[in-house]
Structure formats: structure tokens, C-alpha cells
Amino acid sequence: MEAFLHQIFSGLAAGGIYASVALALVMIYTATHHINFAQGEMAMFATFIGWALIEWGGLNFWVAFLLTIVIAFCGGFAIERIVLRPLHDKPVLSIIIAFIGLLVIFNALAGWIFGFTIKAFPSPFPTSPPFGNRFLNWHEIGTVGITVVVLLLLFAFFRLTPLGLAMRAAAFNPESARLVGIRVGLMLALGWGLAAAIGSVAGMLVAHVVYLDPNMMAGILLYGFASALLGGIDNPGGAVVGGFIVGVAENVLGAYVIGTELKLSVALVLIIGVLLVKPAGLFGRRIVTRV
Amino acid sequence: MKGVKYLSSAVALAAAALVIAPAWAQKKYDTGATDTEIVFGHTGPYSGPASAYGTIGKAIQAYVNKINDEGGVNGRKLKMISYDDGYSPPKIVEQVRRLVEQDEVLFLFNTLGTPTNTAIHKYVNAKKVPHLFVATGATKWGDPKRFPWTMGWQPNYQTEGKIYAAYILENKPNAKIGILYQNDDYGKDYLKGFKDGLGSAGQKLIVKELSYEVTDPTIDSQIIELKGSGADTFFNITTPKFAAQAIRKAGDIEWKPLHFLNNVSASVGSVLTPAGLDKSVGIITAIYAKDPTDPQWANDQAYKDWSAWMDKYYPDGDKKDTFNVFGYNVSYTLVAMLKQAGDNLTRENIMKQAASLKNLNVPMLLPGINVNTSPTDFYPIEQEQLAKFNGKVFELFGKVYGE
Known part of the structure; x- marks a missing residue:
């Protein structure tokens, strides 16, 4: 019975990881109606940036965490503007090829800059067992908590803000959106930025558990x-x-x-x-x- | 007249024999060897997922430079042609064909990786090119009957598995053993050696045997299951990332078995440190070479020579990295074999000499461990010693296992 409970809780902890990655996929799908195959590698690369800020820059975890999210947002925004914008009216296959190209580029770039040996990624949560139980640790609870917070923020953003509405409109029906004055191109880039930011959160939570290396997200x-x-x-x-x-x-x-x-x-x-x-x-x- | 004719042909024959005979006794070459040079080929992962091993190729080149500075081997300079294979089977096929058919090397040396060497295994044997001292621990490289042109170097996985089994039978005959292995050739090779070593006792001793795939994000679930099985001894057949996960998870759920970690992942810097040094205390592994970070070798002559060589010929290299010891040791073996081959530098003789190394003492191997081969024994190193992690380094203990 104890082993069974252990399996359930360890499954929930892993589920938190999958959920945070899934959120990033949903985000980019909602914003652009594409499934981004490079999502994992972008998250991995952002996590390396976070790692470098902590290990090389000597920053506090939460400072690095927030800074990484901002950098990832800008990175995602830039990728849309530079790589995907020229493909705007090309067939979907070209876009998929571009995604796969990005996947390979980020993977190789991370290996080239940071190396392929695994790296320990710190956790901001205490290591003591919470409430005296052995089934979940603080990091796992924290992962689930942060995922839920990100989910609520996303929900609020899409449902309650005009910008969120504009983004959904731009993805759902670009023509009509443009006619009512929404800058569709900008919305797509924002969507990419947000997805990259969510991905970086997922990456930084995952990396503590599975260790950071360029093939972490595969x-x-x-x-x-x-x-x-x-x-x-x-x-x-x-x-x-x-x-x-x-x-x-x-x-x-x-x-x-x-x-x-x-x-x-x-x-x-x-x-x-x-x-x-x-x-x-x-x-x-x-x-x-x-x- | 007839007599004269016979006589003259006899003289001609004798003269011809006189001209040819000394050449036989003195020098014999296949492509890649001349009076001044021996050209050999190498491939390694200078890029790609396994590029941590790339340093081995650089260390070999550094050793070749040292030998050439000292005058070469039997008066011939060594020339190493090394290509990047990115640890990719299709790429190594291309590179090795280039080495054999275009660069016309005398032999291939220390090509790295199990999947990669598997891809060229049949090709080099069909071409009859010596494929020497390959950098992989798989057991299949020592099969002179089917593959007479291929030879391994380091102790193979089955040998290592047998050593752990021997230790358990001697010291913990009532062990309850849990095993976690990577579900591929490498994992199964270790598993087979371990089970062969336990023999008939294995059925009773092994209580749980689990696998994982390299694509699994974590192996937490398997560690929980192993703990739940009541195992008090753990044979951990995992690659570095999963080894670190296993050590940490076992510590987190307070499972404290007698922990055997395969040599593949027995790295203090890249596995035990990320896993947590406190959780790694007591882990046992098998080693065969001197660890450059182990303080007990600080005053050892072999270590000092190695260190001086690193400073002079490979200053960019990391002196904490055991792969640089690997490159040094395997190159030392190569040079000893080439010296033994003398002026008979045919592919056949290279293979013959590689298969007749007797008690070759390689300085940076552990004391008591020697290189031995024969026409039926294509496993150069078959001895290892166990070492236990004390929180800082792996401490050697007990006897040297293997023959």
C-alpha cells in the first residue's frame, strides 16, 4: 500500500511537470494555431540561461527566475519576428520545417555553449520533508503550485483582459481581427513571447528533477x-x-x-x-x- | 650450350632471390606505412550529444605529438587522421570509408561508441582493416572467430558485471538484489555478466529487475518499486543522468541499499556531485585506471609523467577528467604494439601483434592490472578493483578481480 501511494504521488509530481509543458503548448496553439515542436528546446535553452545567471552571475534564485522569464519572453518575441514572420503566408509544412530547424539549432547551441554534461539546477524550496510526509517533497508541491498559478494567470489574461481577447481573435480569425483594428502580427509575436516565457518556467521547474542537459526536454x-x-x-x-x-x-x-x-x-x-x-x-x- | 643456359637461369634466379630476400627480412608495408611514416585513422564525437568524450581524441593526438617529438616509433613518425562522427552511426560509416578508401590508413584506432562501432563492424572486417582498441565496453568486440579484425581495449561490461557478482557472493551471500538497467545493448550486457557471475544463486538472490528507456523523463517510479521489493543491494546500470536521479531519489525516500554503480557513471564531478555527495557515500564501483584526482597518486611517478605530458602537450585539457587518462593509456598500448611490430607493417602483422601483448604494463592503469591478449583472447584488460566512495573520492579496497 505504501508503495502504491508512493507511485501515485510520484506520478502527480511528474504530472505537474507535464502539465507545465502542456500549458506552453496550449499557449502557443491558442495564440497562433500551430504546434511548436521547438517548444521543449526553447524551454531548455531558457533554463540554461537561468542556470548561467545563478551559477556564473551569482544571482539569487528568484531574481534569476524572473529575469529568465523576461529574457525568454523577448527571445520568443524575436523568434516570431525574425524566423516566422517571413513564413507568414507560406504553407504549413514550411512552418513545421522551421520549427524542426529551431529545435536542432537550440539543441546544438546549448551543447556548444554549455556542454553536454549534466548540471544540477537549484530548487528554491526547502529540502526538509513537508508536514512530516515522505511521499512528496517541497519542490514537487512547489511545482504543482506554480503550475496552477500560471494556469490561473493565463485564464485571467485570456478571459478578462482586452489584450487577451485581441490575441484570441487574431489567432481565430486573422482577417476579421485585422478589420476591427487588431494588429495581428504583433499579437502573434506576443503569443510566441508568452509561450516562451511559460516554457522557461516549466524548464526551470523540471531541471531540478531531471537535471539540466541539452537533451533534457526530449x-x-x-x-x-x-x-x-x-x-x-x-x-x-x-x-x-x-x-x-x-x-x-x-x-x-x-x-x-x-x-x-x-x-x-x-x-x-x-x-x-x-x-x-x-x-x-x-x-x-x-x-x-x-x- | 644447354648447360650454359641452365647455368645462366640459375644465376639469374639466385640473383633475384638475393635482391628480394633482404627486403622480406627487413621491411614490409601495406598502405599507410612507409619508411618515414605510419598513418592511422580515428573518429570520435567532437560534436553532438556525446561530445564529452571528444577529449579522448585530443588526448590521443597529444600523445602522438609526444611520441613524434621523441623520434617516433622505430624511426617512423605517427600521423593520426581524426574525423568528427558526432556519435552518429551514419556519419561514422562515411568517415571510416573516407579513412580507408581515400586516406588509405594502415589501421583504425580507438573509434568511439557502441552504436557507431557497430555500424562499421562488418565493413572493416570485410575490408580486412585492423579496427583496434575501440573505445566502448560492449562485449561483442572480442570475437576473433567472427570478427578477426576488431579488438576492444577497456574491461567489457560483462567482465565488470561478473566482478560485482563475485564480490556479492563472497561478502553478502544472502543479499536481496534489486537491479535497474537501461533497456538496450549496454544495459543487457552488464545484466548478463552479472547474472552469469551469480550463477545458480542468482535466481534466489535477485528479487527485482527493472528497466528504463533513455527517453523516460525520470526513473523515480522504478526506484520506489525497487525499495518496495525489499531489496537491500542495488545494482545500478544507468547512464550519468539517470544514475544521478537514482542516487538522489534513493536518498530522498530513505532507501539505503549496498549500492553498486557501473563504471560508466562512476564520475565524482558529473554524477555524484549533482546527485549530492552526502547521498553518494558508500557507493561501490569497479575501476581499472588511476583517477587523476585521487590524492594517493600525487607522488606516483606514472601520475607525474602523465601530469607533465598534459602540461606540455595538452594544456587546454582538464586534468580532472579521467577521459584524458583513458586517451593516454590507450595510446600507450598502441605505441607498445607498434614497437613490437617492428618493420613488418602489414595489416596482418598489426593484428597479429595486437593479439600477442603479454603482461604489458601501462603506467596509468592500477597496479597489478596488465594488458594481455592472445589469438583467442581479444579482451586486452580484464581486471578491475573495487572502490568505495567516501564522500570525496573513490577509495580502492580489496583485491584485483579478474584474470
């Missing part, structure tokens, strides 16, 4: 995709719930049902299963387009 991004799709690719709340479901399911199935060798397949089966059976995901909106 496996995680796959689980992030599964979570985002399960919850609904356009629903931030759904993505977070999807993350927790994937994390727990993966642990429990791996330990008691299918064995560790097939754990990764769970994510892949989920992706294909959701796309086949319920493409909108558990909480996503079904979109009907008039042709």
Missing part, C-alpha cells in the same frame, strides 16, 4: 503533447488536468500492469487514441469550420 515534450491533447489543445485547464492524468497513469500502469518497458508507449497510445476517438480532447471545444 522525453518530457512527448508526455507534454500527450497531456495537452488529452485535455484539449485549446484549453489550459484541460492541459493541466491531462498532465496529472498522464503522470499518474504512466506510473501506475508501469509499476503494476504493463511493466517499465512499455511506459513510453502509454504516451504514444494516448496521443493516437485521443486523435482517433475524441480529437478535441476531454475538455476541448469542438471546432466546426464553414468551408
Whole structure:
């Protein structure tokens, strides 16, 4: 029983990680209607910047944390302006190729600058076991907490602010948005900036658990995709719930049902299963387009 | 007249024999070898995910420079042609073909990586190019019957697995063993050696055996399961990132088994430090070379020579990095083999000499560990000693295992 509880909680902790990555994917999808394959590598690179600020710059964790988010935002904004803007009216395949190019570039760049040996990333949370339990540590609780905070901020931003509304409009129907005076290009770039910022938060939370190296996000991004799709690719709340479901399911199935060798397949089966059976995901909106 | 004719042909034959015979006795070359030079090929990951190993190639070049400064091997300078393979199987195929067919090297030396060497294994054996002292611990490099042109160097994974098994049988015969292994050739190689070493006792001793994939984000779930199985001994067959995760997670959930960590990840700087030195105390591993950071070698002549060589020939290199010891040791083995080959620098003789190294003492290997090969034994190093981490360094203890 104790081992079972342990598996559940460790699954929830992993789920928090997947959820934060899924949030970044949802963010960029909501803002641009694209799925960014370079999301993981951008987050990884931002995390290296955070690491450098702490280790080389000697900054306090939270200062570095906030600074990294700002840098990531500017970086995401710049990438949209420089790389994706010229592809604006090109077929979707060109854009996907650009995403894959970005993935390779960031991966190689990180290795070249920071090296491939793993690095310990500090955690801002205390190391003592919280409330005397051994199932979760403060970092895991903190990860879940920060993910929920990011989720609430996102929700508020999209639902309650005019800028959020403008961004949704720009993604949903660029033509009409432009006609009512929204600067669509700027909105897309803002969306990229926000997604990169959320990704950097995810990266900095993940890095403490899985250690920082240029290939850190490869496996995680796959689980992030599964979570985002399960919850609904356009629903931030759904993505977070999807993350927790994937994390727990993966642990429990791996330990008691299918064995560790097939754990990764769970994510892949989920992706294909959701796309086949319920493409909108558990909480996503079904979109009907008039042709 | 007839007699004269016979006589003259006999003289001609004798003269021809006189001209050829000394050449046989003196010098014999295949492509890549001349009176002044021996050209050999190398590939390594100077870029890509495994580029931490790239320093080995640079160390080999630095050792070649030292040998050439001292006059070369039997009067011939060594020329190393080294290409970047990025640890990528398709890339190494391209680079090795270039080395063999375009650069026409005499032999290949210390090409690095298990997947990469696997990609060229058949090609070099079909071409009959010596493929020597490859930098990987897989067991398959010592198969002279099927692959007579390929030879490993470092102790292979199965040998190491057997050493841990021997120690457990001797010192903890009632152990309850939990195993975590990477689900690929490397992990299974260790696992096989370990199980072979335990023999029939293994069935009873191993209580849990779990795997993970390199794509798994974490292995927390597996560590929890191992603890839950009641194991009091842990054989940790993981690559650096997962080794660090395993050590930390075991510490976090207060699982304190007798912990055997494979040599692949037994690095204080890149594994134990990120995992937490306090959580790493007591970890046991098997080693065969002198660790340059271990203070017990500070006054050892071999260490001093190595250190002086690093200062002079590879000043950019990291003196804490054991890969630079690896490059030095494997190059030392190469030079000893080439000296032994003398002036007969054919590919066949190179292979023959590589397979007849007897009790070769390589200075930066641990005392008591020697290089030995024979036509049926293509495993140059088959001995290791156990070492326990004391919070700062791995401390050697006990006897030298292996034959």
C-alpha cells in the first residue's frame, strides 16, 4: 500500500511537470494555431540561461527566475519576428520545417555553449520533508503550485483582459481581427513571447528533477503533447488536468500492469487514441469550420 | 650450350632471390606505412550529444605529438587522421570509408561508441582493416572467430558485471538484489555478466529487475518499486543522468541499499556531485585506471609523467577528467604494439601483434592490472578493483578481480 501511494504521488509530481509543458503548448496553439515542436528546446535553452545567471552571475534564485522569464519572453518575441514572420503566408509544412530547424539549432547551441554534461539546477524550496510526509517533497508541491498559478494567470489574461481577447481573435480569425483594428502580427509575436516565457518556467521547474542537459526536454515534450491533447489543445485547464492524468497513469500502469518497458508507449497510445476517438480532447471545444 | 643456359637461369634466379630476400627480412608495408611514416585513422564525437568524450581524441593526438617529438616509433613518425562522427552511426560509416578508401590508413584506432562501432563492424572486417582498441565496453568486440579484425581495449561490461557478482557472493551471500538497467545493448550486457557471475544463486538472490528507456523523463517510479521489493543491494546500470536521479531519489525516500554503480557513471564531478555527495557515500564501483584526482597518486611517478605530458602537450585539457587518462593509456598500448611490430607493417602483422601483448604494463592503469591478449583472447584488460566512495573520492579496497 505504501508503495502504491508512493507511485501515485510520484506520478502527480511528474504530472505537474507535464502539465507545465502542456500549458506552453496550449499557449502557443491558442495564440497562433500551430504546434511548436521547438517548444521543449526553447524551454531548455531558457533554463540554461537561468542556470548561467545563478551559477556564473551569482544571482539569487528568484531574481534569476524572473529575469529568465523576461529574457525568454523577448527571445520568443524575436523568434516570431525574425524566423516566422517571413513564413507568414507560406504553407504549413514550411512552418513545421522551421520549427524542426529551431529545435536542432537550440539543441546544438546549448551543447556548444554549455556542454553536454549534466548540471544540477537549484530548487528554491526547502529540502526538509513537508508536514512530516515522505511521499512528496517541497519542490514537487512547489511545482504543482506554480503550475496552477500560471494556469490561473493565463485564464485571467485570456478571459478578462482586452489584450487577451485581441490575441484570441487574431489567432481565430486573422482577417476579421485585422478589420476591427487588431494588429495581428504583433499579437502573434506576443503569443510566441508568452509561450516562451511559460516554457522557461516549466524548464526551470523540471531541471531540478531531471537535471539540466541539452537533451533534457526530449522525453518530457512527448508526455507534454500527450497531456495537452488529452485535455484539449485549446484549453489550459484541460492541459493541466491531462498532465496529472498522464503522470499518474504512466506510473501506475508501469509499476503494476504493463511493466517499465512499455511506459513510453502509454504516451504514444494516448496521443493516437485521443486523435482517433475524441480529437478535441476531454475538455476541448469542438471546432466546426464553414468551408 | 644447354648447360650454359641452365647455368645462366640459375644465376639469374639466385640473383633475384638475393635482391628480394633482404627486403622480406627487413621491411614490409601495406598502405599507410612507409619508411618515414605510419598513418592511422580515428573518429570520435567532437560534436553532438556525446561530445564529452571528444577529449579522448585530443588526448590521443597529444600523445602522438609526444611520441613524434621523441623520434617516433622505430624511426617512423605517427600521423593520426581524426574525423568528427558526432556519435552518429551514419556519419561514422562515411568517415571510416573516407579513412580507408581515400586516406588509405594502415589501421583504425580507438573509434568511439557502441552504436557507431557497430555500424562499421562488418565493413572493416570485410575490408580486412585492423579496427583496434575501440573505445566502448560492449562485449561483442572480442570475437576473433567472427570478427578477426576488431579488438576492444577497456574491461567489457560483462567482465565488470561478473566482478560485482563475485564480490556479492563472497561478502553478502544472502543479499536481496534489486537491479535497474537501461533497456538496450549496454544495459543487457552488464545484466548478463552479472547474472552469469551469480550463477545458480542468482535466481534466489535477485528479487527485482527493472528497466528504463533513455527517453523516460525520470526513473523515480522504478526506484520506489525497487525499495518496495525489499531489496537491500542495488545494482545500478544507468547512464550519468539517470544514475544521478537514482542516487538522489534513493536518498530522498530513505532507501539505503549496498549500492553498486557501473563504471560508466562512476564520475565524482558529473554524477555524484549533482546527485549530492552526502547521498553518494558508500557507493561501490569497479575501476581499472588511476583517477587523476585521487590524492594517493600525487607522488606516483606514472601520475607525474602523465601530469607533465598534459602540461606540455595538452594544456587546454582538464586534468580532472579521467577521459584524458583513458586517451593516454590507450595510446600507450598502441605505441607498445607498434614497437613490437617492428618493420613488418602489414595489416596482418598489426593484428597479429595486437593479439600477442603479454603482461604489458601501462603506467596509468592500477597496479597489478596488465594488458594481455592472445589469438583467442581479444579482451586486452580484464581486471578491475573495487572502490568505495567516501564522500570525496573513490577509495580502492580489496583485491584485483579478474584474470
